[in-house]
Amino acid sequence: MPMLRLRVTGSDDDVRAISNLLTSLDGIEHIEEVDDLMPHMDDDDSSSAGLPDDQGPGQHSLEIDAPNLATANRVRDAVEALAFDLDVLVEFDTEDN
Template sequence: MPLLRLRVTGSDDDVRAISNLLNSLDGIEHIEEIDDLMPHMDDDDSSSAGLPDDQGQPSHELEIDAPNAYTAQRVRDVVEELARRLDVFVEFESDEEG
């Protein structure tokens, strides 16, 4: 069963729209937003605090269980299309298990 992971750089509403789309696909039973386990070492009194690079869109990670390779590809296709419409960045990482 393919396990897909994707990182969405966009707002909470963008991630919710992608999750809703994925929930509507036949065969998708599990979608989970994964917490960011990497601590952010931003120091409020750092010389770089408040720079525009630190104020971009938040990043969200989703994990999706697909029943087969066809559905996994369908997930990629529909998410890419919606990401273009929403003007958000999506990065896929996959762990194909069969």
């Protein structure tokens, strides 16, 4: 069963839209947003606090269990199309079992 991992650079609303799309696809039963394992060392009193580089969209990680490779490919195609429409960045990391 292939597991797809997505990293989405966008707002909470963008991630919610992608999750809603994924739940509407046949064969997808499990979608989970996972925590970022890398700590972000942003201090409120840092000399770089509030710079424009720190004010961008958030990053979110999703894991999706697909029953087979064909469904995993449909997920990829659907998410790529929606990401283009939403103007967000999506990175795919697949694990083939």
